[in-house]
Amino acid sequence: xxxxxxSSRYLVKRTGEKVFLECVQDMDHENMFWYRQDPGLGLRLxxxxxxxxxxxxxxxxxxxSVSREKKERFSLILESASTNQTSMYLCASSSAGESPLxxxxxxxxxxxxxx
Amino acid sequence: xxSVTQLDSQVPVFEEAPVELRCNYSSSVxxxxxxxxxxxxxxxxxxxxxxxxxxxxxxxxxFEAEFNKSQTYFQLRKPSVHISDTAEYFCAVSANSGxxxxxxxxxxxxxxxxx
Numbered sequence: 001x002x003x004x005x006x007s008s009r010y011l012v013k014r015t016g017e018k019v020f021l022e023c024v025q026d027m028d029h030e031n032m033f034w035y036r037q038d039p040g041l042g043l044r045l046x047x048x049x050x051x052x053x054x055x056x057x058x059x060x061x062x063x064x065s066v067s068r069e070k071k072e073r074f075s076l077i078l079e080s081a082s083t084n085q086t087s088m089y090l091c092a093s094s095s096a097g098e099s100p101l102x103x104x105x106x107x108x109x110x111x112x113x114x115x
Numbered sequence: 116x117x118s119v120t121q122l123d124s125q126v127p128v129f130e131e132a133p134v135e136l137r138c139n140y141s142s143s144v145x146x147x148x149x150x151x152x153x154x155x156x157x158x159x160x161x162x163x164x165x166x167x168x169x170x171x172x173x174x175x176x177x178f179e180a181e182f183n184k185s186q187t188y189f190q191l192r193k194p195s196v197h198i199s200d201t202a203e204y205f206c207a208v209s210a211n212s213g214x215x216x217x218x219x220x221x222x223x224x225x226x227x228x229x230x
Contacts, residue, residue, distance in 0.1 A: 040124065042205065042222035050215060090158055095182035102216060103149065
C-alpha cells in the first residue's frame, strides 16, 4: 500500500520561529510537492522537486524554502513563521516527471497554527 | 497557462438524491483531468481521471464524470449519494509544462449529504 507520511498532524508555533515540516514517501517516486490548502482557495503549490537536491518554485514560494537530500524525503521550511502562514500543508508525490497522467499521492496533511 | 473553476463552494444534498459537481477548465494545450476527494481530516485521494477515449469515466464507488472538450467541462456525478460521500471534491487539470507535469487544482466543492 502506497504511503506518504507527514511528521505532524497538528503543529502550533510562535511568530518568528523556524518551522520544519517533514514528508516521507515509500513509493520510490521522483516527484514531490508541497501545497498549502486554505478555505476558498483550494490547493496552492509552494515548491516541488523532480530529483534529489533539485527544487523548483511553485506559485507561492515567498516565505518558504525546501530541502531534498534523499529521494524519499522532502522538507518544507518556514524560516520565520508568520501568522499568515497558518494553514493546512499537504505533501504529495508522483512517479516519473514528464507524464501528466500520473496521479499524485497525498499525505494526511499538517495543520499549522502560528500565534 | 491552465486554470480550473469550481463555482460551487458548497453543495448540500439529501441522502439517496443525485448530485452533480461542476468543473470548468481552460488551457492552451491538451490536458488530462482528475477528480480528487478529501474526506474529513484526511489528505486528498484520486477519485477518477480522464485520459482519452470515452468521454464518460467511472470510478469504483458509483461516481462518474463526463468530459466535454468543446465546452471545457468535466462534471462529476452520482445518481444516489450516501452519507459517506460527505467530503470535499477537487477538480484538477494536468499538462506538460517545460518537460514537467504541472497540476492545477480547483478551489474545491464541499458536498454535504443530509440524512
